[in-house]
Amino acid sequence: MYSEKVMDHFTNPRNMGEIENPSGVGTVGNAKCGDIMRIYFDIDENQVIQDVKFKTFGCGAAVATSSMATELVKGKTIYEALQVTNKAVMEALDGLPPVKVHCSLLAEEAIHAALWDYCEKNDIKIEGLTKPKNDISEEEEEEEY
Numbered sequence: 001m002y003s004e005k006v007m008d009h010f011t012n013p014r015n016m017g018e019i020e021n022p023s024g025v026g027t028v029g030n031a032k033c034g035d036i037m038r039i040y041f042d043i044d045e046n047q048v049i050q051d052v053k054f055k056t057f058g059c060g061a062a063v064a065t066s067s068m069a070t071e072l073v074k075g076k077t078i079y080e081a082l083q084v085t086n087k088a089v090m091e092a093l094d095g096l097p098p099v100k101v102h103c104s105l106l107a108e109e110a111i112h113a114a115l116w117d118y119c120e121k122n123d124i125k126i127e128g129l130t131k132p133k134n135d136i137s138e139e140e141e142e143e144e145y
């Protein structure tokens with residue numbers, strides 16, 4: 001059911017933990033499954049993500065997608081990080097079962113929420129970045145899988 005990469009990132013998650021005094025932090029949840037994900041960024045003066053950590057209170061796929069998402073955004077600029085979609089995370093994990101697609105959405109939204117927090121603190125506007133939702137399950141109902 002799960003790819004080897006998903007199992008690897010679930011059993012051995014990368015970048016788990018938290019950053020003290022982060023440049024940006026974002027928390028999102030999905031009220032339907034009850035899972036919550038928080039992402040912390042340490043961003044330097046060139047707007048490059050030097051460090052990233054996550055905490056996920058959720059299912060195995062949520063842990064694996066958080067882990068992979070943090071790997072994908074590390075070392076990237078805030079603009080490049082915005083391009084890391086849930087599809088990119090899923091591809092990097094060699095796919096997820098259809099019922100677990102929403103878990104990867106949590107990772108994408110948590111990245112956006114942390115970017116949003118950083119941009120607000122630093123008075124930066126990124127095109128395409130909108131105010132994050134705390135609960136993404138509302139949005140999901142409109143989407144089809």
Ligand code: FES
Nearest residue numbers: 033035059062103
């Ligand atoms: Fe909801 Fe995985 S079951 S995030």
